[in-house]
Amino acid sequence: MLSEKELKEIERGLRERYKTLLEEVREKLRAARVPTGSDQADALIEEGDMALADLLSHTSMLEGQRDVQELQSIEGALERIKDGSFGTCVHCGNEIERPRLKVHPTAVRCMRCQEDYERTYAGTVTPTL
Structure with a gap:
């Protein structure tokens, strides 16, 4: 069981990561909305390499x-802390094992169940590229 101090540290780390990631997402959205006329995708299209431009666009979407x-x-981890x-x-x-939560605070399964889950669902995801 995590101590109150450990739980607060994890919560603080989650909130900091959330804030940073949210700002990154917002910045990517702002950049996507502003046509610069000089980004890599535009340059590649002008050169006729549509396939590579599509790949760059798809990679950004992923x-x-x-x-x-x-x-x-x-958000889920913060909600679990709250409830x-x-x-x-x-x-x-x-x-869930303490070391696992410290390195992967969004974990929802213990190691044994995660391993079972991965064995069960390994290879069921179709590659998108």
Whole structure:
């Protein structure tokens, strides 16, 4: 079980990461809305390399999706801290290992259940590139 001090440290770290990531997402959105006429994608299109331009655009979109997923994971962890369920495995109900929570505070499963989950669902995600 995490001490109150450890829980506060994790909460503070989550809030800081959330704030930083949210600002990064906002900056990416601002940059995407402002046509510069000189970004890599525009230059590649002018050179006729549409496939590479599409890849750059798709990569940017995937980064945005990953950022949003991380924001949602952080929100979930903060909610679990608030409701007292932080550190409890959603699968078996056992305590999530302290070292795991310290390096991966958004974890929702203990190591054993996470390994089972990954074995069960390994290879079920279709690559997008």
